[in-house]
Amino acid sequence: MSLRKDFLWGGATAANQCEGGYDLGGRGLANVDLIPSGEDRRAVFTGKMKMFEVDQEHHYPALEGIDMYHHYLEDIRLFAEMGFKTYRMSISWSRIFPNGDEKEANEAGLAFYEKIFKECKKYNIEPLVTLSHFDIPMGLVKDYGSWRNRKVIDFYTNYCKSVFTRYKGLVKYWLTFNEINMLQHAPFLAAGLYFETGENEEQVKYQAAHHQLVASASVTKIAHEIDPENKIGCMLAGGTNYPYSCRPEDYFLAIQKDRDNYFFIDVQARGVYPNYALKKLQKDGIKVEMEPEDTLILKENTCDFVSFSYYSSRVVSANPDENEETAANIYKSIKNPYLESSDFGWQIDPLGLRASLNVLYDRYQKPLFIVENGLGAYDTPDQNGKINDDYRIEYIRKHIEAFKVAVEEDGVDLLGYTTWGCIDLLSATKGEMSKRYGFIYVDKDDEGNGTLKRSKKKSFDWYKKVIESNGELL
Numbered sequence: 001m002s003l004r005k006d007f008l009w010g011g012a013t014a015a016n017q018c019e020g021g022y023d024l025g026g027r028g029l030a031n032v033d034l035i036p037s038g039e040d041r042r043a044v045f046t047g048k049m050k051m052f053e054v055d056q057e058h059h060y061p062a063l064e065g066i067d068m069y070h071h072y073l074e075d076i077r078l079f080a081e082m083g084f085k086t087y088r089m090s091i092s093w094s095r096i097f098p099n100g101d102e103k104e105a106n107e108a109g110l111a112f113y114e115k116i117f118k119e120c121k122k123y124n125i126e127p128l129v130t131l132s133h134f135d136i137p138m139g140l141v142k143d144y145g146s147w148r149n150r151k152v153i154d155f156y157t158n159y160c161k162s163v164f165t166r167y168k169g170l171v172k173y174w175l176t177f178n179e180i181n182m183l184q185h186a187p188f189l190a191a192g193l194y195f196e197t198g199e200n201e202e203q204v205k206y207q208a209a210h211h212q213l214v215a216s217a218s219v220t221k222i223a224h225e226i227d228p229e230n231k232i233g234c235m236l237a238g239g240t241n242y243p244y245s246c247r248p249e250d251y252f253l254a255i256q257k258d259r260d261n262y263f264f265i266d267v268q269a270r271g272v273y274p275n276y277a278l279k280k281l282q283k284d285g286i287k288v289e290m291e292p293e294d295t296l297i298l299k300e301n302t303c304d305f306v307s308f309s310y311y312s313s314r315v316v317s318a319n320p321d322e323n324e325e326t327a328a329n330i331y332k333s334i335k336n337p338y339l340e341s342s343d344f345g346w347q348i349d350p351l352g353l354r355a356s357l358n359v360l361y362d363r364y365q366k367p368l369f370i371v372e373n374g375l376g377a378y379d380t381p382d383q384n385g386k387i388n389d390d391y392r393i394e395y396i397r398k399h400i401e402a403f404k405v406a407v408e409e410d411g412v413d414l415l416g417y418t419t420w421g422c423i424d425l426l427s428a429t430k431g432e433m434s435k436r437y438g439f440i441y442v443d444k445d446d447e448g449n450g451t452l453k454r455s456k457k458k459s460f461d462w463y464k465k466v467i468e469s470n471g472e473l474l
């Protein structure tokens with residue numbers, strides 16, 4: 001078995017990291033707009049430091065992004081030139097419902113994405129749309145406490161219903177929440193959650209997670225009712241946990257750490273809370289409020305496919321002395337001595353991608369989709385202004401080889417592959433431009449200076465050939 005003929009090759013972005021135009025077309029502010037770059041970023045995105053308004057002391061890079069709001073025609077044309085079969089992007093929720101709790105959708109916002117989807121269709125690019133890539137309108141954060149409040153399920157449902165209806169026939173592939181398990185690690189960034197002093201954070205997080213899981217199942221039902229052609233995916237921040245040693249304690253800890261992540265996907269793909277999660281919640285004294293109808297909603301509306309991001313595997317140890325961490329990742333991991341690291345300390349493990357594909361396929365037996373993978377690196381133009389990013393080509397080549405083996409030798413059913421940040425955009429962890437992933441360079445620096453001019457890197461032509469040959473020419 002080789003890659004499908006209709007394998008969905010492409011690239012991925014998210015509104016909050018590239019779109020900009022934060023105050024145009026009636027858009028409201030979102031949590032992701034209020035996360036500054038610099039020293040306070042981590043405190044804000046983990047919900048420890050409350051940031052409800054734009055202030056003068058901080059730089060808020062998401063307000064402008066790479067201004068795709070005004071450049072989307074050019075950007076999609078470049079994606080088409082590379083031969084993209086799909087383009088993963090997200091809708092900014094607060095562009096459609098500026099405060100979040102309005103009854104009617106904002107027409108200017110709906111019209112904006114309609115133009116984008118039509119432009120994609122012009123080039124036969126299938127949009128793959130994330131409904132919430134970490135974002136929620138600030139109105140829902142301020143007035144309702146974000147996902148901790150059950151009412152937010154209805155606001156999200158209303159938003160999704162509007163876009164499913166408006167884009168019927170234009171969009172078929174949807175993801176309900178980007179990296180849903182990130183809520184555990186960066187609660188404000190991923191779900192608009194912040195904490196008051198003394199609050200039981202785990203209680204808040206699991207309650208919010210329950211609301212997202214019910215919301216995800218509810219909109220899956222609605223999407224199928226509106227258009228039976230719709231395919232709805234869940235989305236995991238992937239990467240298997242390896243035990244640091246063959247000590248049984250390390251191995252068991254790795255199982256537990258994996259479960260903290262799989263919990264979300266277990267519910268979305270299998271439709272029930274797994275026993276291990278129910279027992280853990282009970283043991284930790286966490287009481288998740290559920291409505292009687294939730295069980296059936298979850299059971300009857302599981303996702304159609306399982307998507308995930310993969311940058312690296314992770315390592316855990318039960319021994320607190322073994323704690324040399326990898327640098328700068330939101331999700332903590334011990335450094336793996338057998339792997340090389342990127343400029344930013346993220347470790348590189350292509351075989352780990354094959355492992356993840358196998359684990360996920362064995363566990364869920366649903367089609368899989370790799371919706372993020374790539375190398376964040378410093379790119380320096382040569383004397384002619386060209387970026388010769390052989391390191392990026394090397395990284396992506398090895399990961400493509402790994403997923404091809406998973407398909408060809410292990411029999412995994414894989415729908416497609418979208419590399420992260422196919423055009424340079426803001427980094428989620430750092431909020432900076434200098435951590436670049438793209439095939440397309442964007443002239444902008446960490447302070448926000450630059451012409452925003454787009455230019456092709458060496459990897460641009462390489463990826464084009466990969467797509468043309470359906471992954472044969474690497």
Ligand code: BG6
Binds near residue numbers: 179372429435
């Ligand atoms: C994923 C997110 O966690 O990783 C993206 O879905 C993010 O939004 C990507 O950008 C890479 O992380 P970073 O910090 O290098 O941008």
